Amino acid sequence: MIINYTGEKNVTDAVCQASQSNGGANWPPAGNAVRCSINRDTWISSINNEKDGSNGGAERLKLKGQQEYTIIDIDPSPLMGKIVTGALLHFRSATPVKAPVSRLGVSTLASKWIEGASENYKTEKGSSCFNYSEYNTDYWAYSGSSFMDVVFGRGNTIWKFADCTSPDSNGWQACAVDPDVIAARLSGISYGFGLYDEVGSTWSQNKGEFRFNFFPNRFIYSRESGKSAPWMKIWINGEDIVPPEEITFIEVDINDFPAGQALVRWQTPEDHGGGKTMGFHISYIADGDERHVPRYLIPVAGKPNEIVQMHIQDIPFKPGEIIDLIIKPVDSAGNVGKAFRKKIQLSQGQQMPEIEASDILPFSPNRVLPVAGGLKISVVDLLDKIDPVRGEMIPSQYDGYKGGNHLYSAKEKLIRLHAAKNETVHFQLNLEGRSSNVSISYNFNNNPEFRPKIFQFAYVETGKGKKTGFLPDPLVPLDGSFSIPSNTGNTRISNQTNHSLICEVYVPHEVMPGKKQGELVIVSGHEKIKISVDLTVWNFTLPDKLSFVPEMNAYGTRPLYNDLNYYRLAHEHRTCLNWLPYGWDGKPSFAPEWSGGDFIWELWDKKVAPLLDGSAFADMPRKGEPVDVFYLPLSENWPVNIFDHYKPSYWADEAFSDEYKKKLGRAFNKFALHCNAKGWNSTAFQFYLNNKIYHRKNFPRSSAPWIFDEPVNTQDFWALRWYGLIWRDAVVPVMGETMMWYRADVSYTQYGRDILRGITDIEYIGNNNYQKTRMKDDERVLWGISGFSEYGTSNMIDASNIQSVMWCISAWSRGAKGVLPWQTLGSRDSWKTAEQTALFYPSNQGPVPSVRLKAFSRGQQDVEYLALLSRAIELPRYAVAGWLANTIDLTEVVEKQHEGDAGTAMFNKVTPVELWELRYRTGKMLSGKNLPYKKSISERNNKISKDTALPEIGYVTVAPTVESHKPSCDNFKHN
Known part of the structure; x- marks a missing residue:
């Protein structure tokens, strides 16, 4: 009424x-x-x-x-x-x-x-x-x-x-x-x-x-x-009784779109009736019937003569179907203009070529195992986990698996491996029984450039009460002989009857493809067993620059720049350590000195330059490749003290003095200028706000007036936008080729609206699902910039290590640039009691890896296979992802310990054998393509451009x- x-x-x-x-x-x-x-x-x-x-x-x-x-x-x-x-x-x-x-x-x-x-x-x-x-x-x-x-x-x-x-x-x-x-x-x-x-x-x-x-x-x-x-x-x-002008043309893009889709562009017509062009009514004729395009797909009007875009999707069109598209402009008073009508053809889509089924099968199951000095010898996958007391496996396996699987034939005393160049390939040796003197050697005598490594497991206590047990996770480089029960690590298990070791070999870039012969020798007491190793080197090379980054997130007040060992260990495993250098008070434990107008860079440069120019990794497999991502020490409270400028408000644009905004902008600008002048163009520098207002309950020095990390309320997203606008204005004009990224970690993507569109260079999405991925994909298609990674938690030690591999594969298939377990640094206590977040174990000799870190390495290498496959067959990621979904079960269940938990994506329907088969089929196809080596095969420089348009949002006009x-x-x- x-x-x-x-x-x-x-x-x-x-x-x-x-x-x-x-x-x-x-x-x-x-x-x-x-x-x-x-x-x-x-x-x-x-x-x-x-x-x-x-x-x-x-x-x-x-x-x-x-x-x-x-x-x-x-x-x-x-x-x-x-x-x-x-x-x-x-x-x-x-x-x-x-x-x-x-x-x-x-x-x-x-x-x-x-x-x-x-x-x-x-x-x-x-x-x-x-x-x-x-x-x-x-x-x-x-x-x-x-x-x-x-x-x-x-x-x-x-x-x-x-x-x-x-x-x-x-x-x-x-x-x-x-x-x-x-x-x-x-x-x-x-x-x-x-x-x-x-x-x-x-x-x-x-x-x-x-x-x-x-x-x-x-x-x-x-x-x-x-x-x-x-x-x-x-x-x-x-009143306004004059309809908008006619639409005069449209452009249709179907390249790289799935079947039945298209991107349609046209110019917003002018309106001369006193109001303005508001939007469009769009329908189509297919099979003789006129139907309306769903309203949520239809763009609102832009300014006069501004281009708008419509992504045709979700409608069950046939591949390559021709439809009659009808577009009518409508103005703010409800006047409808003349219809523009044109036949358009939708995408035919791009189908994956047939990838041959595997021409080799797993070896037949066998319960009869070779024995040396009372030890039964089996070989299983890196991703298998064996209870040191009961010998039970996670995930559970079929009878005879230990003696016959996709890697090992106990009958033939043979281990069968496949690897690309610039890839590390693993297997797990399990010894069942007891022995006071065991030694292992792993060699490729005809390939001295191969330098195999052996790690033996240490064990940690898992579970509580009557469910207490022990499981393997830390990996200690093998140094000489050992015994079973094992003395490795800080935990002793008197009734141990199973001990496992991880054997690995890195295949250098320059190795010729073909079969290489190696040997694994196990000596227990006075008995020796030799097992042949057949390693097929594929005819392709993984890139040095990671196409997909498993980012090992780290918190803590102790700077990790001092000896760089954590960074080197991550780099060796084709992951990237990213250490946040400040805590809840926003004050970094290590940063360049700020004079108020500029930074004093000498000491900071001396510490971090080896990471950013790659010299810290000059002797490693990916020689001289800089770190992929790097947290800057900037926060809401450094280098400008927030407490001197903040007036309590729920809205950032009301809360601060102009001086605070100007000083922050100057500091941002100086960082961009310096990093660009140094030529550090391979690393994505991240300005990231991590703190939360409610930390003040137990930590009064907490400096955040909002929930920056995992924003919840509109006020939080608005505050991130406010800081991002300062960053954008200060950095974009001077950053040159340097990647200066504004990052946000967002669990509640669906509530972020378009507040951060054109503001963030990358968002890390928690508890990712189809809806969140769809939102990011829509942003990518319609607005260009929409990089995202997924964050969560590595699997618990009493769960399957398949999680790390499958998380990488699943995230890549959804369009992510990487994955990030939110904390990865273990403590001294983690050597005894299982810590889900301990992917790196500290020791007096430097950090050692967990087997879950090696699982992330395996997952990264599997993604490189898929990225190379996309390049080799010249098809977009969605086409490969579609084939992948039909080949392996990508179904995930996110397990959370509480509402605020980052969550762990578990993949309970996939086995190590299935992952091996996927890898083998892909590797064999790639090996036949004769791909030239490329140091980098993916574009990561998704930095915001100064021309990136921002949505018109915010205050009522x-x-x-x-x-x-x-x-x-x-x-x-x-x-």
Whole structure:
């Protein structure tokens, strides 16, 4: 319903005249105001079982950060043909004292929805909930999508936020709504309005006591409440009866797109009726029927003559199908322009060529094992894990596996290996029994350039109580003879009957392809067993520059630059150690000295230059290859002291002095200039904000006013954007060829909207899934820059080591640039008690690897095979990933110990034999392609360009001046 607004006085109108920095200058809007009733509303939840529940019949609506949202609508028909200049949403708070609405985001909605009549999260067939636009019938967008795919920048939607007036004596509040958001409803490119609590969690600090209020429940009354129902006041200024100009051309790109897809571009036509071109109505004719393109795929209009793009996907078109595409522009008053019509052909897609099945099979199972000095000798995969007491295996294997598998024939006393050049290949030797004197040798006498290595396992205690046991994980270089039970490491197992060793050989670049003969000799007591090793060297070489980076993340206050041994160990394993040099107070333990105008670089350069110019690795397999990624020591509290410039606010653009912003920008600029002048162009330098406001509860010196790492609330994403804009402005003009990356670690990608689009160079995604990958892929196709890696945790020691390999393969197939276990440095205690995060074990002789680190190495090398395959057959990654998904089970289950856990992706349906077969089939095909060696085969320089366009988001463009709600804080500085 719409009636003329008579201008009756109420408290919310009076409060809208208050002063505040955001808005006000263009208030009130031009024209006359009308009152619009809310004709349908509901609230939905993203939490657990509530995702399928509806609240369309409830008398209250809830707003609760990223957890609960409200959807409302008006009847737009009486406003058609009018020019909207401004709007206010009036609503009555049901929690005006405890939790009023502070800042409200209002978005267009790119999907139809059903209000329903449910309450208390009850499921209702056909009604809208978080997971479905119509419960159990239609998703909001593509299959598996959610509400967040069709609001707040996703699904080609637009949004803005504004501060709400404080509740009046009756609880009424008002909030500005952007005129474009209203106009989108008139034009038919939106189906309602999504409402979002932008502040979310709140905090206070008074008299030294810090409190964090996690997602307060903010209730407002719904239309079912009668006189307390929300309503809109909308200003209109004249009429617009002139439709937009015609679209004159389109461009269609089908190169490298999957079958049935295309990217269509056209120019936004001008509008001369007083409003502006708002969007488009698009349909297509196929098989004689006209059908609408889903709204979430259709772009909103750009500025006049600006190019817009539509990615045709999710529609079941045939490969190479020709359709008749019809595009009609529509303006802000709802006037529809003439149809542009053209036949276009969609992508034929690109199919993988047939990759031959393996022409060799695993050796036959055999329970009869060779024996030397009372020790039964078996060989298994690097990824197998054997209990030192019971001999049980993780993952469990078939009977006779130890004597006959894909690597080993006990009958023939033969180990069979395959490797590319510049690859390290492993096997695991298991000795069952007891012996006081055992020695092992592993040699390729005809290939002195091969330098095989042998590591023996140490064991750590796993489990608790009655489930306590021991399992292998640390790997100690073999030095002389040993005994069983083993004396290696800090744990002694008196009843040990199984001891394992990892044998490996690196194949140098210059080795000629073909079969190489080696020998493994086991001596126990006075008996000796010789086992032949057949190593086939493939006719291709892995690149020195990693195409995919398993990034070994590290925290700690002890600088790792002193002897570089951790970096060298990571480098040897085709991974990259990345050590964050600051803690929760933001102060780095090692950094160049800051004079206020420039840095004193000498000492810092001396320590870090070997990592960045590659000289630290001059004697290693990938000779002279610099580290792939490198944390800069920059933070919110260094080199500029945040406590001298921060005024408590939930919004970064309000919180800081201009001096803080200028000093930060100067420091960023100096780092970019220096790294570029040094020619350090192979390493991605990362400015990364890691700290969290709620750390102040137990660590008062914590310097972060927001949740930077794994941002949760809009205020957190907005703060990351604010710092990123400073970085972009300071660094992009001067960085040259140096990769200066602004990084964010984001678990809740679906709630980040488009806030960081064009800001971050790379995002590390936690708990990745199809929805998050789809969001990043849409950004890549439509906007260009969208690099991401996945972060989580390595598998627990009592779980299968297949996880590390499969995580690499799965992440690569989804488009990731790498994986990152969030912590990798073990402690002294980790030699005795199992630590999931101990991939490097400290020792007096320098760090030693875990077998899980070697599993990451195996995973990285497997990804190089796949990347080389993509290059060899000249097909994009998605084509190889499609073949991969049909070849091996990529199904994963993310295991979390608690809600804040980074999570561990487990792959329980894959065996070492299947991975061996995948590797063999790929390797044999590549070996026949005669590929020339390339030091690097992938493009990693995804740095933001100065020309990268930013979305028009943020504050409502026409709004009254309203004071923003701020934390209650008498002193943010620590004592």
